[in-house]
Amino acid sequence: MSTKGFNLADDHIPGEHVNEYLHSYVKEFELMRHMRLTTRVKSAVDEKSAGWTLTVVQHTGPNEKEYKIAASKLVIATGLTSEPLIPTLKRxxxxxxxxxxxxxxxxxxxxxxxxxxxxxxxxxxxxxxxxxxxxxxxxxxxxxxxxxxxxxxxxxxxxxxxxxxxxxxxxxxxxxxxxxxxxxxxxxxxxxxxxxxxxxxxxxxxxxxxxxxxxxxxxxxxxxxxxxxxxxxxxxxxxxxxxxxxxxxxxxxxxxxxxxxxxxxxxxxxxxxxxxxxxxxxxxxxxxxxxxGTGWKDTPQLNFVTDKELGLPGHTATPMATQIERANAHIFQACPKLRNQPTQPQHESATAEDNTKKASPEPYRLYRFIVPPAFINSQTLAFAGAYRSPATTIIAQTQALWITSYLDSQILKCSTDASSERITYETILHTQFSKWRYSRGFGARFPELWFDCLPYVDLLLKDVGVRNERKGGWFRERFEPYLPGDYGGVVAEYLALRDGVW
Missing domain, CATH: 3.50.50.60 (FAD/NAD(P)-binding domain)
Incomplete structure (x- = not known):
């Protein structure tokens, strides 16, 4: 991004500069031909191994045009902050x-x-x-x-x-x-x-x-x-x-x-x-x-039609109690500090302003915070950005690489144990960890990554098979912060690995 017109020392990048950068990015990588703007997805129908059929609506001025798209792969990249949560207030x-x-x-x-x-x-x-x-x-x-x-x-x-x-x-x-x-x-x-x-x-x-x-x-x-x-x-x-x-x-x-x-x-x-x-x-x-300033809805923004569990609030059955207990025991053994949870403040009962928030029967339960376990073998569905973290730049790039590798059928090849039982358990384990680690935040509802954002990136890169220690020296690896530039070359490394060059 060009810094012309603003001072980096001020810590504020004007919105118009970000917009200019995004336009130049689209032009540089010829992305416009892949985009359908002023368009929303009404529904996504699971066609099993064939992928998905999307019903979309395109807005052209006062008119709407509805049509369908056949997609062999579907990536939902709307994140957690796309639909505002506005309270219903009495009178x-x-x-x-x-x-x-x-x-x-x-x-x-x-x-x-x-x-x-x-x-x-x-x-x-x-x-x-x-x-x-x-x-x-x-x-x-x-x-x-x-x-x-x-x-x-x-x-x-x-x-x-x-x-x-x-x-x-x-x-x-x-x-x-x-x-x-x-x-x-x-x-x-x-x-x-x-x-x-x-x-x-x-x-x-x-x-x-x-x-x-x-x-x-x-x-x-x-x-x-x-x-x-x-x-x-x-x-x-x-x-x-x-x-x-x-x-x-x-x-x-x-x-x-x-x-x-x-x-x-x-x-x-x-x-x-x-x-x-x-x-x-x-x-x-x-x-x-x-x-x-009441936040965002953390439920799906489109209507999924499928008989499989999506790993989303309202679209996932509660895991067996034994699985939850096993995951909790693992977490408390590895992280004893999490056993001593803070006492929840005694607030007044919620008023009418909270009645738009419905208690979800289950939080996000996605493998690696990306793929519903029920879809891990079909390789037709993935979610990008279904988390909150200050390290979005690094995590977004890494999730994109992981999803690419997953849709290329490469992820499970890197695993020594790709069984559905292992995948289901790790999904529960990781989401339970978020619950206990950020219990006074939103960890019980969706993934939060704060002090653990770098280890999460390491986890994804190890799945893909590329190097996760990228600083190039003992001291730098331990004491220098990771920046986006440190991950330069991961795409080339992945392509070489996928094509058997290594």
Whole structure:
């Protein structure tokens, strides 16, 4: 990506530059001829070994054209953030003001709009961004963080340690990954076992995470003011997963809270009336708009028609209790710290605003977080991006290579045990690990990859058969962060392996 027109030191890449880069990428690799834009998939019918029949609708202005596509292979790459989750609020028809999802922020009102009183619902990073945008422009923000939810997310400094290291790079450094529990073998299990199972190693790990949490709390000075104290996270930093963000703002965010430009309310919404939001505390808020930073639906975005289990919420039967027990025992033996789960905060019961969230009978149960076990042998279906991680660039590239190898019928050739029993068990094991590792995040619903993103990449590369240790030296391999450039050449290595050149 060209850096012309913006300063990398500012940490912010303008959206138009990202868009220009994507257009140039499409042109460079002649991808446009493979694309069908302004098109959505209504359904996908499983045709067994023949693949899938897709019913799609193409929008051309006010008109729609429906047709079918026969696909021998189907990759769903819509990820977990493609369909907004908008709460249903009691008496919302009486509100008489706009209500929209935070994903519509950039276009809903052509910028910040003409609002004088903004109400914001949700405690995740995007809500912090919207609160900052309005408050720094001099607009009053009433920020509602649900008492029945996860609370305010952890917000870290955008540079860590006296060396001012970018946080993401620490997560992609092997030394740091050893300090976190992980059940995937990256070739360094003997070191990780010391940190996770030996009393001295566990003491080092506990000290590391305690220092991390204390340093963040001290830097943000939550307890220095009665209002900023409301933004202090409710959960231990160790167990939260991706429910965190960076304080990458030009000015002090917390000063906007201290001076009252941002007013924080820890409460649920009971109902709405004309330009008024009523809270479970008994207070009410006047508002010209309500913006819902309430996340995304984690259920499938299209209608699958198949008699096989898809490994998706609502499309998978509950595994046998013995399989769950076996997986849990494996996890707690390898990662003893995960036995001591945090106590769930005692919140008020959820109100009407949560009634769009239905408890899924099962979380995502995909082999390697990619393929439903029931489809592993047919090799007709894969999911890309069905996870959350700060290392998306590296993981997306690696998942793409893994899926290519899988659809080329190469993955199982690299395995010493490709039995359906082994694949089913590993699927349960890995998804149960996510549940216990990020129990105060979303690990029980879908994969979260934070301190374990690099070992996950190692796992996929080992499946494919290419080198996973790519830094080119003992010291660099252990103490330098992995960057996208370190994975240059993996495609050529895979092609050579597939074609028998090695």
């Amino acid at each position: 919302e028809e009486a509100f008489g003001a706009p209500i929209y999802h935070s994903s519509q922020f950039a276009k809903a009102e052509n910028g910040l709009g003409t609002f004088e009183k903004v109400a914001l619902l949700g405690g995740a990073k995007f809500s912090w961004d919207i609160a900052y945008a309005y408050a720094s422009a001099g607009i009053q923000v009433n920020w509602i963080i649900r008492k029945s939810g996860h609370g305010p997310c952890w917000m870290m400094p955008n540079r860590l340690t006296p060396l001012r290291v970018i946080p993401e790079l620490l997560l992609q450094t092997r030394l740091i990954t050893w300090l976190a529990p992980c059940i995937w073998d990256d070739g360094f299990s003997y070191i990780r076992n010391f940190f996770q199972q030996h009393w001295l190693g566990r003491k080092i790990v506990d000290t590391f995470f305690a220092k991390m949490q204390h340093a963040t709390e001290k830097t943000n000075d939550y307890d220095g003011h009665v209002e900023t104290a409301k933004l202090k996270p409710w959960d231990d930093v160790f167990f939260i997963g991706t429910n965190r963000g960076l304080l990458n703002y030009r000015n002090d965010f917390f000063e906007l809270v201290r001076n009252g430009r941002i007013k924080v309310h820890i409460a649920d919404i009971t109902h709405l009336s004309k330009h008024e939001i009523h809270l479970s505390t008994g207070n009410s808020i006047q508002a010209d708009v309500l913006i819902c």
